Amino acid sequence: MWTSVFVSGIVLGSFYTLISLGFALIFGATHTFNLAHGELLVLAGYVAYWLWKAFGLSLLFTFPAAVVVALLLCFVLQRLFSLLSEPRELNSIVVSFGIAILLQNGMLFCFSGDYRLIRVPVLNQGFHLHQIYLSYGQVALLALSLLVIALLYLLMRHTYVGKALRATIQDREAASLAGINVSGMGVVAFGIGAVLIGLAGPLYGCIHYLYPTAGPQATLLAITITIFAGIGRLRGLILGGWVLGLAESATVFLWGASWRELVSTIILLTVLALRPHGILGRDER
Amino acid sequence: MRGTKTTKRRHQELRLADSILLLGFVFLLLLPVLARDSDYVLQVFTHAVLLATLALAWNILGVSGSISLGHAAFFGVGAYGSALLSLNFGFSPWLTVPLGGLVATVVATLMGLICLRLRGAYFALATLAFVEIPKVITDNWDGLTKGSLGLVGLPGFTALRLGRYSVDFGASPAAVYYLVLCSALLLASLVALIFRSNLGLALQAIREEEVAAEAVGVQVQRYRLLSLLVSGFFTGVVGGCYAHLIRYIEPGLVYGIHFSAVPMIFAICGGRFTILGPALAALILYPVDQFIFHPLLPAGHQFLYGAVIIVAVLFMPSGFWGHLRKGQFALLKTRSVE
Numbered sequence: 001m002w003t004s005v006f007v008s009g010i011v012l013g014s015f016y017t018l019i020s021l022g023f024a025l026i027f028g029a030t031h032t033f034n035l036a037h038g039e040l041l042v043l044a045g046y047v048a049y050w051l052w053k054a055f056g057l058s059l060l061f062t063f064p065a066a067v068v069v070a071l072l073l074c075f076v077l078q079r080l081f082s083l084l085s086e087p088r089e090l091n092s093i094v095v096s097f098g099i100a101i102l103l104q105n106g107m108l109f110c111f112s113g114d115y116r117l118i119r120v121p122v123l124n125q126g127f128h129l130h131q132i133y134l135s136y137g138q139v140a141l142l143a144l145s146l147l148v149i150a151l152l153y154l155l156m157r158h159t160y161v162g163k164a165l166r167a168t169i170q171d172r173e174a175a176s177l178a179g180i181n182v183s184g185m186g187v188v189a190f191g192i193g194a195v196l197i198g199l200a201g202p203l204y205g206c207i208h209y210l211y212p213t214a215g216p217q218a219t220l221l222a223i224t225i226t227i228f229a230g231i232g233r234l235r236g237l238i239l240g241g242w243v244l245g246l247a248e249s250a251t252v253f254l255w256g257a258s259w260r261e262l263v264s265t266i267i268l269l270t271v272l273a274l275r276p277h278g279i280l281g282r283d284e285r
Numbered sequence: 286m287r288g289t290k291t292t293k294r295r296h297q298e299l300r301l302a303d304s305i306l307l308l309g310f311v312f313l314l315l316l317p318v319l320a321r322d323s324d325y326v327l328q329v330f331t332h333a334v335l336l337a338t339l340a341l342a343w344n345i346l347g348v349s350g351s352i353s354l355g356h357a358a359f360f361g362v363g364a365y366g367s368a369l370l371s372l373n374f375g376f377s378p379w380l381t382v383p384l385g386g387l388v389a390t391v392v393a394t395l396m397g398l399i400c401l402r403l404r405g406a407y408f409a410l411a412t413l414a415f416v417e418i419p420k421v422i423t424d425n426w427d428g429l430t431k432g433s434l435g436l437v438g439l440p441g442f443t444a445l446r447l448g449r450y451s452v453d454f455g456a457s458p459a460a461v462y463y464l465v466l467c468s469a470l471l472l473a474s475l476v477a478l479i480f481r482s483n484l485g486l487a488l489q490a491i492r493e494e495e496v497a498a499e500a501v502g503v504q505v506q507r508y509r510l511l512s513l514l515v516s517g518f519f520t521g522v523v524g525g526c527y528a529h530l531i532r533y534i535e536p537g538l539v540y541g542i543h544f545s546a547v548p549m550i551f552a553i554c555g556g557r558f559t560i561l562g563p564a565l566a567a568l569i570l571y572p573v574d575q576f577i578f579h580p581l582l583p584a585g586h587q588f589l590y591g592a593v594i595i596v597a598v599l600f601m602p603s604g605f606w607g608h609l610r611k612g613q614f615a616l617l618k619t620r621s622v623e
Contacts, residue, residue, distance in 0.1 A: 033406060033410070080595065080599065084598075084599070085602065087405055087406070089406035090405045090406045090409060091602075092406075093352070093354075093410070094352065094549075094553065094598050095594070095595050095598050095599065097354070097549075097591075097594065098550075098590075098591040098592070098593075098594035098595040098598070099591060101546065101587065101588065101590050101594070102591035102592060102595075104587075104591075105584075105586070105587050105588035105591065106585060106588065108584045109582065109584050109585035109588075112584065113584070213542075220413070220414060220417075223410055223413075223414070224414075227410075258421070258424060258425050259425065261417050262417055264414070265414045265415070265417040265418060265421075268410070268411070269399055269400075269411060269414060269415065272400075272407060272410075273402070
């Protein structure tokens, strides 16, 4: 029994990492928190749902549309964030909170408050592997999450843009001294973040019900994993996703699904209690 | 020459602000007469005044520069505390509402222990996450709280008797309105007192320059905790009032992000560092939302709150009331009023 808890925890955790990549990247490069992250994700899911439902598009072809929508919105977000005054971290929270409210109401207007799910029948079938039941959906989720994470890793390690972005995340001043356009890297981070959101959104719509106020829960996951990982650590994000996924599936197994929401809260508050001066390791106000 | 011109303009602006305030106050006092044909109008304004009280309570913490995204925790605990005491022990709401506030203070202490070591953005994120704790516990403690079913049939405020006169809150919406208005005015006066007291001065010093405040002997953490407790208490009291006015509560409603977001939005739009700004923003924005945007856009009318908070943070960080009153009610002579 515990092995299947473990397997579903790892699958869930990998997906959580995928969800939080965009948030972590934007935070790392620009030091702004995007509390509308979950709403963007849910909106990308809605776009995929709408194309799938209304035009009968296969799920695979909805990804480009979701990416385009996420890119447009992240562009607007980036313009708004560039207007922020000090303290930028705190003000970014308040502004993106406002954007989250805008998006929630926009989604309520466009898609109503009904619960939607992208149903792909084949994903619900499954097979047994050494007495562990795996659905094709879980396998696909794990494979796609790991694929995207691997692609991002290659991008960050082996291209100029990726290296410049990592340098910006690690030390803005030094990066700027080395001739990297730091504010340009902020725009790049929003762009890559948007692509990641656009890729994660349709998947989210396959395994979670979509409704206009589903976003905050996903945002909380992204915040928790990002703060757990610390800044600029892709490995930390994967580990954070797995810890959270395993803790959630163990909690659901032991005490029931209604306690699941508490897991990310407790992890986040614990990490913050251990590192009260923020995740950059120094006091920032 | 230029100096006198600006002074003159300043005076006009201040006079404008004063007249707005006076007109608004008279309007609020006369509202039950003006709106005697429409219970709906009175209902909307009762709720607007309740939200104004909530924003005032939020701002007791807000004035120290901390932004809380978790006041729904106090609101919900106050509502549940008061509702359960009145349902299980048959106490009158007049007693249980303040008791609910005390329960909220206990939760505020817990939040203070966990979150107050954090500053700025991290404090805001921690409070946002903190709400889940009382929410999930309330949701799962079926034996006490009936879980996600919520509590129905809560007693309303009982009639008050004073000699031969009696005010029946069950029968008269106007009486309820005046009750809520009175508590809002009481809290506004209290907030004015707090802001001018040592506590208020300390909080503003912490906001302006925490290290300097600490250096001159302000006990930063003690004052921050105190402001969180006072703010939590009054938020809980408003939550209790809400429970006995609506007479139905459920976890998703009273712990919802709405009751964390709304006081923050009103306080920042009105002016976090003013006494009345948060309340005025509530009294303007909520009726605008209900009378103009709700009929136009039944689904999604609350986009208004998102739009105003974005505009306020980006273009008018001192809030509209802070902007109108700049300098006059500066409680401390500060270098810059953010």
